[in-house]
Amino acid sequence: MKKIAVLSGVFALIGSFAAEAQTTQKGVVKEFNSGGSPVAGVQIAAMGAAATDSDGRFVLEFSSMSPGSLISLPEIYKKGYEVVNADTFNGWILSEKKDMNIVLAKAGVIEEARNRYYEVAVANYSRKQSELVGQLNQMYRQGEIDASQRRDKLEELSAQSQEFMSRLDEYADKFARINPDDVSELEKKVIGLVSEGKIDEAIQLYDGSGIVEDALEKISQSKAASDDAREIVESLYRYADLIALSGEKAADLKIVDIYRRIAEAFPEDYGYMFNYAAEVLKFDYDAGAPLIDRCMELA
DSSP, X not given: OHHHHHHHHHHHHHHHHHHHHOEEEEEEEEETTTTSOBOEEEEEXXXXXXXXXXXXXXXXXXXXXXXXXXXXXXXXXXXXXXXXXXXGGTTEEOOSSSOEEEEEEETTHHHHHHHHHHHHHHXXXXXXXXXXXXXXXXXXXXXXXXXXXXXXXXXXXXXHHHHHHHHHHHHHHHHHTOOGGGSOHHHHHHHHHHHTTOHHHHHHHHHHHTXXXXXXXXXXXXOTTSHHHXXXXXXXXXXXXXXXXXXXXXXXXXXHHHHHHHHHHSTTOHHHXXXXXXXXXXXXXXXXXXXHHHHHHHO
């Protein structure tokens, strides 16, 4: 009888732990650039939770995970649609307070936007390169540089062009996935300018507003876990993507500096540190190895 009583107590204790570990993750599904219109009939599943359908809102019940646990990328499906912000849920931290905000777009919408931004970026970059070539030729005609110097400069421009084109797909895709419903009024104006091919004007609007420096100052005073801090960081990431899309001189230095300052503001946040390391490695900087070591420590 004593054994039975002890086992009953153990099972009851295990049951109480399991109950404490249950987490309800709520979320919403909205259509891209629709003013926040809900999307119904979406199938959502994640490891550790039963699959569910969305009527614009959904609930995932995790039977053996507590708040703060990381979950793998959930499966999200609706015929004729694609997930716009899948990266947001790669390593999602379970929360009973913060909703998962899933954004879907009708098939072809993101591809069309990606192609548009690609064409805009190429046209903008080509114009700048043509101006630089014209300046070199003028300097050569005026005797300011010789043929050898002009050749070296032209080869340098060619290498820069190849580097820019190698990264353009990635940044055009990132920019295409910015949901106008989820950004500030200033960023909506930025998106409009970029769509019109006015990338330089879009950057000037950002810079002139002071929003970037203000955001960098705010994150140094914030906690990484706060929703406000994460929204500010996402805005800074979008600014960095715009810089990359412009192909302006020393763009890589500006981009890495933004990622560095985010990582320094939140040195214990694995996601931000990993993003910084990825950018550093992308531009072949020597600082990459120590950053990867730091990511391993945090992981």
